[in-house]
Amino acid sequence: MPSLFDPIQLGTIHAPNRILMAPLTRGRATRDAVPTDIMVDYYTQRASAGLIITEATGISREGLGWPFAPGLWTDEQVEHWKAVTDSVHASGGHIVVQLWHMGRQVHSSVTGVAPVSSSATRTAGQAHTYEGKKDFEVARPLELAEIPRLLADYEHATKNALRAGFDGVQIHGANGYLIDQFLRDNANFRDDIYGGSIENRIRLMREVTERVASVAGAERTSIRLSPNGDSQGVDDSNPVALFTAAAKALDEIGIAFLELREPGPDGTFGRTDVPKVSPAIRQVFSKPLVLNSDYRSVAQAQAAIDSGVADAIAFGRPFISNPDLPERLRTGAPLAEGNPATWYSQGAEGYSDYPALETATA
Incomplete structure (x- = not known):
């Protein structure tokens, strides 16, 4: 079995290790995103x-309701993101951006427009x-005529x-968020081609991906x-059927990798006793599968890789303070603890002022 520290090919990206940085909303952009x-x-x-996945980044003003989160719909946003990608690349890193539409999770006082979703929920x-x-x-x-x-x-974006x-x-x-609101049956009550059957509910996800x-x-x-x-x-009332169908569709498209956020009963962002769907997804998805949620140790992450389910692990909150x-x-060095009070605040405190181990030790 590969080690957590072995390289992995993620589509066109040759990642030097299997420790991915999960997307983490931090709220350090301007009001204009x-x-x-x-x-x-x-x-x-x-x-x-191995790969940085950026914080969720809005595809439009309609879809971005988190205060001070970044976007990718204007030229000014593009130019300022260039400074980020150029610097990461100059340091030998790889970085992809996560594209976000929050759907019903936005508030009109932030976006200036009413929230949209699969259904009136x-x-x-x-x-x-x-x-x-x-x-x-x-x-x-969302009306059918709005999907295009x-x-x-x-x-x-x-x-x-x-x-x-x-x-x-x-x-x-x-x-x-929006795509999830179309996927799962406790939020999607549509009676058109985007609702009802699993095939219909995964349609928007498939069309967006294509x-x-x-x-x-x-x-x-x-x-x-x-998925869980x-x-x-x-x-969703039948997550195994839904998400294996979704994974099959994604496999057919041939995407570079699929990341799954699967909290357990002790999850720090959502808790659930629903069994993980990743083993079933592994059977139908042939490309790299990345697992996420509450991984903090090498032993825990390596066990997921050794199981044959995961090819890499996306670490979230440990990357904030480390x-x-x-x-x-x-090296087995201790992990620094973060301060939740500064996760979404403005400025460098609790954001870019955490030292690397070498500096912290000195």
């Missing part, structure tokens, strides 16, 4: 990851806005990603799914 200088520092510090709880937390709003269902416009938004110098793109199809791959190439395209249990109020995480894992 433009990347800032400290984002260059942050991502460059983490260039030793509302997320329980409250949304983060520039004016503090506000109750989520009832989303309006949505696909065009993904295509436009993909073209911008390539202009910005990214090595590829990842589609955010997880965590209860459109993105038509621009970037399938070998530069990946997707993230969250509730995720921000989105769930910019040199691969080296710390390789």
Whole structure:
């Protein structure tokens, strides 16, 4: 079996190790969703990851409701992302951008437009806005006539990603956001070709992936799914059937890799007792499979690879406070603890001011 520290081919990317940096929303862009200088520092510090998957990045104003999150729909955003990708590449790293449409998880006070989803549903709880937390709003269902416009938004963002110098793109199809809202049957009540049967509910995911791959190439395209249990109020009555069908469709498209976020009963972002679907997905998906959620140790990650289910592991929160995480894992050095109070704050504190082990030891 390969080691966590062995290289792996992810489409066109030759990753030097199997420790990927998972997408982590950090809220350091401007109100216009433009990347800032400290984002260059942050991502460059983490260039030793086998592959960096950026924080979720909006494909449009409609789809981006998280305060101070970045986007990829304007020329200004593209130019500032270039500084990030150039610096990561100069440090020997690889970086792909995660493309995001939040669907019903946005609030109109942030986007200026009503939230959209598969159906007229509302997320329980409250949304983060520039004016503090506000109750989520009832989303309006996307009309059939709007789907081509949505696909065009993904295509436009993909073209911008390539202009910005990214090595590829990842589609955010997880965590209860728009694509997930179409996939799962407790959020999708449509009676047209995008609702009802599993074949219909995976249609939008397949069409988005095909459109993105038509621009970037399938070998530069990946997707993230969250197949087991509730995720921000989105769930499914038969996850094994749904997500194996989704994985088969993605395998046919020939994407570079598939990342799965699968929390367990002790998950730090969502908890579930629903058994993991990854073993079933492994049987139908032939390309590299990347597992994510609450991995913190070499032993835990290596066990997933040794099982034959995972080809690589995407580490999330450990990368926040350990910019040199691969080296710390390789040498058995202690991991620094992060401060959750600074995860989404503005500025360098708790973001780009965590030292590498060599500096911290000195």
